[in-house]
Amino acid sequence: MLEKVDPLKGPITRPVVVRQEEGDEQGGTHRGGGRKSEIYGFFDPEHGIRMRAGITTYTPDRYNPRHRHTDEAVRYYYRGAECYGRDVMEEGDCVYVPEGVYYGPTKTAEKCDHNVRISLHFPGPSGFPTPVWPEVMKAQKEMREKQVGQFEKGLFIWPDGKKQDAFEAVQEYIVGSKLNYPEPRYRSYIIMRHANYSWVPLEGAPGVSVKHLGYFNERGPNIKLMRMESGAETPQGKVDFQQVRLVLEGEVKYDGENYKPVSCMFFPAGAAYSATTAVSETTLLVTQLGMPGSSPLPFCVL
Incomplete structure (x- = not known):
């Protein structure tokens, strides 16, 4: 049985599995209302781990203006649909948002009364650290208490009327200076329509197959969907990169405990x-990330 560890404080020196209901629940934030999140x-x-994994339910009340990040994100559209400007992300689509790349505005698609998105934020090739949720919430609370400005519909409005992306304002408050965004390697975000990929058997693991969605940069993200027949098993192991496995459908057993959707394994x-x-028959989303200074990720080790 896994030893219980606070995934937002650590130390994280062994695998951690967080069930959705065990996540740190958050409601409306700097983006305003229309959202409810569980942060894994x-x-x-100290051990090179600085990422933000979570699952969020959005309603049409939420609206995010066009913006960019200093880190990177992998997003999986679990239920419903969401608009990125003119692009519509349907259920089952996966999106890679590289550091420094603008995207949005984002909102729940008109045909949906809500949408559910799984997100993973992590440092990109530039190494700019990912703000973790306790930092974000603390900064947001202090900004309100000090009346630095006002959060409104995804924007931060300064006393002189200047408008700024709300998350950018929070992040600048955290670091204490203006953000220097990395020069983007990509012109845009990348949409992976998983329905157009084929399942490939995983060598050495009967009953397990993989969709290789995308492999980016020297150290990832390396993104895959993994399907397991009932009773199938992926082997034990030890690798020099980080792995996040999210149970999307079905149920798995790990170290004597069962985990249903949407549990997160780190x-x-x-x-x-x-x-x-x-x-039972199970589908997982797997994202792998190399460590700074490490060799390039192997294409397929699970």
């Missing part, structure tokens, strides 16, 4: 992890 983690900078680099067994 994971934060332990395997730190260099930590031994146990075999994962499918209790």
Whole structure:
């Protein structure tokens, strides 16, 4: 059985699995209302872990203006649909948002009364650190208490009337200076329509198949969907990169405990992890990230 660890404080030196109902629940934030999130983690900078994984339900009340980030994101559209400007992300689509790339505005698609999105934020090739949720919430609270300005519909409005992206304003408050965005490697975000990919058998793991959605940069993200037949198993292992596995459908057993959707499994680099067994036919979203100074990620090690 896994030892209980606070995934937002650490230390994280062994695998951590967080069920959706165990996540840190958050409601309206700097983006305003129309959202409810469960934040899984994971934060332990001493061991090179600084990412933000979570699942969020949005309603049409929420609106995000066009903006960009200093870090990167992988997003999976779990239920419903969401608009990125003219692009519509349908259920099952996956999006990679590279550092420094503008996107949006984003909102729940008109035909939906809500949409559910799974997100993973992490440092990109430039190494700019990802703000973790306790930092964001603390900064937002202080900005309101000090009456620095006003949060309104995804924007931060300064006393002189100047408008700024709300998350950018929060992040600048955290770092204490104006943000210097990395020069983007990509012209735009990348949409992966998983329905157009083929399942490929995973060598050495009977009953397991993979959709190779995308492999980016020297250290990832390396993004895959993994399908497991009931009773199938992925082997135990120990690798020099970080892995996040999200249970999308079905149920798995790991270290004697069962996990249903949407549970989040985090395997730190260099930590031994146990075999994962499918209790029923199961689909997982897998994202792998290399450590700074490490060799390029292998294409397919699960």
